[in-house]
Amino acid sequence: MSTTNGDKEIQKKNFIDPNCESGTFLSVFFNYKHKNLKNKIDFKEYVKDIVGVDINPIAVLMAKANVLISGLKKCNSNLNDKYEIPVYLADSLYVPNLIKITLPKKLVLMSKFIDIINEIEKYIIKLDDKGALKVFEKCYKPIKTNKKLKNTIKENIINLIQFETKKLNSIWLKIFSNYFRMASYTKFDYIISNPAWVQWSVLPEIYRNNIKANMRMDGLFSSDKNVGGNNLNICALIANKCCERWLSNQGAFCFLMPKSILFNKSFEGFRNLQINKNKRLYFNEIIDFSYINTGEIFEGVGLDFCAYKISKKSLKNKDILPVISYIKNANKNLYNS
Structure with a gap:
């Protein structure tokens, strides 16, 4: 970790590996950032400010598994809580221009954003546009009252349902959610990768x-x-x-x-x-x-x-x-x- 150059405030810094593969460098980040840890911390705190990205879905799955394993001895977790492992299936170079999807930034920044998308996906698979809209409205109240925003969300849902009817698979919704998550990050203190x-x-x-x-x-x-x-x-x-x-x-x-x-x-x-x-x-x-x-x-x-x-x-x-x-x-x- 010569890149950090003896940074004494390493615990306050954020890292990204834009081509993380199975998570080798991510494991180094976690070990290095938490090397002075004396007591167990919550898993959310453990993964905070360390992000991985890869275009290969198998690599992303392996990286998430390795992050989880690395945190088992150092973290406490609540079985009633859901935890997001910040490793995303995306291309570090560009966002594919397949269809236009627009979502409010505050919605994307919600800690349960991925869970919300998973719930909406159930309705997309059933081609239920009204059900999907209700989930959006329930999770982000302004959609219900802002006519312009509501119409934009409806257009998103129609586009996604068209994907489903063409047998292009609702997996695209998960992929878009990963790109939206990545868009929510602005700058990083350390960018390190192979x-x-x-x-x-x-x-x-x-x-x-x-x-x-x-x-x-x-x-x-x-x-x-x-x-x-x-x-x-x-x-x-x-x-x-x-x-x-x-x-x-x-x-x-x-x-x-x-x-x-x-x-x-x-x-x-x-x-x-x-x-x-x-x-x-x-x-x-x-x-x-x-x-x-x-x-x-x-x-x-x-x-x-x-x-x-x-x-x-x-x-x-x-x-x-x-x-x-x-x-x-x-x-x-x-x-x-």
């Missing part, structure tokens, strides 16, 4: 087109017109957009990504570290795991990796960037710098 390393050229064409249509990407690709020069790895795109969307002014970002980011022309645009057109990010530290005696940190991958620490603050000396090379001790399973 993202997907996939070349832009091998992504499904429909996915590439959707990203281009729904996201500002100018300046991210290399100016090199050769095919190789323009073949950005999606991990760099995820990194840029996560910083743009979630990184707080005092926060720190750290992704484990290929070492080729430092010199490959494909990453020329990413290395400029520009977000929101005119705002600048800065490399604060690079941890290099490619030293000859270190070995592969991911066996069989055949790539060298570095951890890139980035923030909105430049170092005092802008001409010097700390690079730490980790060397594996031959007699111990640890790394020395």
